Amino acid sequence: MKVFPRRRGAVLVNSALGVALLGAAALAYTVLDDGTGTAAAKAPARTATVTKGTVLATVSGTGTLASPTDAAQDFSTGGRLTAVEVAVGDTVTKGQVLATVDTTATQQQVDGAQAALNTATVNLAKARAGVTTTTVQQLPARANGSSGASGSSGAGGSSGRGADGSSASAPQADPSSATAPSATADPSAQTSPAARATVPAAPTTSVPEPQTTTITTTKVDDAAVAQAEQQLATAQTNLANAQAALAGTTLTASVDGTVASVAGRVGDTVGSTGGSSSSSAGAKSSTGASAAPSGFIVLTNPTGMQVTANFSELDSLKLKKGEAATVTLNAQSDSKFNASVLSVSPLPVSGSGGGSAAVQYAATLQLSGDTGKLRTGLSATVSVVTGEADDALSLPTAALSGTGASRTATVVHPDGSTERVTVEVGVEGDSTVQVVSGLAEGDKVELASTSGSNGFPNGSFPGVNGGQGGNGSRGGGAGSGGAGVAGIGGAVGAAGGAGGTGAGRGGGR
Structure with missing residues (x-):
């Protein structure tokens, strides 16, 4: 090229x-x-100095606020709304009437059940009384006896045989007695009235009247009594159910609180829950946070506010009931509340642990202080104190080497010389660690x-x-x-x- x-x-x-x-x-x-x-x-x-103070170990989680007394109020008997007594923002007390539905059908059911109960009561009384039968029977006739003993002596002791007084059984007159009867007495006086009474009367013959008796017999049918008792029990149950249905047409507040929502107006048709007229707000959502309640009328009460927060699996193992915590509102970072751990769920939060998602566990904490201005659903950050050492020697964690309860540190002496020592540690805080032994207050330790x-x-x-x-x-x-x-x-x-x-x-x- x-x-x-x-x-x-x-x-x-x-x-x-x-x-x-x-x-x-x-x-x-x-x-x-x-x-x-x-x-x-x-x-x-670079060195760090051993000082005395408080060492805190904390774990953090995030969650939402909810009141355990938040409740959804629903009718236990559905029907057409005839009255809605409250509006959103109203303050209500437990037992106060919130709304009503038409009672025509339920009142008829109560009347019919009451009539059936009255009939069953009468039938049971008849069954227990049984059937009474009355019969008349004739008694056997008695044998006729003598009308009396004849020949009985009179009161004067005379046999009453004659007037001559020659009877051996007649008493003899005492010659010396001044009161002896004279031989020249009146012949008409020879028979005394007592002697005349000893003469037997002529017997009379009478025909006795027949004698009868009345026998009354009562027979109770046990089977009929048992059936009547069962009918009475059924009637009582039907009446109780009818009365409960009638009472369910009136919706009352189950707790004190403030009306958060109303889901209907007069003329609307509302359904029934088929049970209690209120439902708790403590249900957990799939993320482990407390879900807000929903119903025809929702009542909220910030008193006794709680927070349910999720913690990593490692941090959750450090949580214990009663541990102190600090709750910070995410929307107001300057709003902090003291709290304590109420419970830690032994089950992981639904949806965690699958795939690459980290496993988390939910813990519920009770807030203290004035929570009157808090609202259900506010997000918060929770910091739980899992370890604390007061008035303890402490040192930055970076000044120690190793892990566990026994570690090493390099002490820098005033003359510049260094010495490697073994240090026993206690509570390991977020940035500092408690020194149990091996160092003294004021010692300077070389940082790593x-x-x-x-x-x-x-x-x-x-x-x-x-x-x-x-x-x-x-x-x-x-x-x-x-x-x-x-x-x-x-x-x-x-x-x-x-x-x-x-x-x-x-x-x-």
């Missing part, structure tokens, strides 16, 4: 420039290594060196990260902030070394 004279000159100049650049690089390395490198070696090492290992004095190519070299357009210029190797033929000098004067080398004429 034919080379023109002008191009040949350019090739020669470029070649010369390349050779000169390589020489300049070698010269710069020699200068830095022999001069400034020696000066750097003689510079005092940050030099590289690529063969250059400061771990990088000469001129990188140094000051700007001189302007070599006229042979030499002063470099600022470092020893600069000037470019050849007006190239910008490379920065290098520490605090020297730029040496411009090159032509550029």
Whole structure:
């Protein structure tokens, strides 16, 4: 290939420039290594002083605020809305009526169930009373006996045989008795009234009347009683259900709070939940955060506000119930609240752990202080204190070498000499570590060196990260902030070394 004279000159100049650049690089390395490198070696090492204070170990997570008393209020009995008593922003108390639906159908159900219960009550009473049967039976006739004992003596002891008084059984008159009857007594007095009473009367014959008795028998059918009892129980259940359905047509507040939303107006038809008229707001979303409640009427209450935050799997292992924390609102970084850990979920957050996604676990924390102005759904950053050492010796983590509870440090004595010692550590904070033994307050410890290992004095190519070299357009210029190797033929000098004067080398004429 034919080379023109002008191009040949350019090739020669470029070649010369390349050779000169390589020489300049070698010269710069020699200068830095022999001069400034020696000066750097003689510079005092960076040290840290052992001090006394508080060492805190923390872990961080992000989440959203929610109140455990936030609740969605829904009708347990659907129907046509007849009244809506509240509006968004109203403050309500527990038990206050919020809305009502038409009660015509449910009232009819209650009336029918009550009538069925009354009938079942009567039927059970009849079944328990049983069937009563009355029969009349004739008693057997009794045998006729003597009407009395005949020949009984009178009260005076006379046998009543005759008037001559010759009976042996008749009592004899005492001759000496002054009261003995005289032989000349009145013959009419020979028979006393008592003696006349001993004469038996003529017997009379009578026909006895037939005797009867009434027998009453009651028979209870156990099967009929059991059936009646079952019917009564069913009627009672039906009435209770009907009454609950009637009560479900009136929606009342389950908690104190502020009305956050109303999903209908008078005349609209609303459905039923088929259960309680309120639902909790504590459900977790797929991200582990608490989801806001939804319903016909939503009540919110910032009192007792909580935050559910997600933590990495490593940090979650450090969390324990009762640990103190600080919650910072992302929208207001100057708003900080104290909190404590309530619980840590043993299950990973839904959706984490799959593919390359990091595994996370959710923790719920209770905020303290005045949370009246907070809102459900605000995002926040949570910092949990997992370890704390008060009034403890501490040192920057960078001043120690190794891992675990036993590490090493280089102590710099006042005379400049150094000593390698073993240090026992305790709580390892975010940037400092607790010193348990091996060092004393006020000791100076050499910080770990940050030099590289690529063969250059400061771990990088000469001129990188140094000051700007001189302007070599006229042979030499002063470099600022470092020893600069000037470019050849007006190239910008490379920065290098520490605090020297730029040496411009090159032509550029």
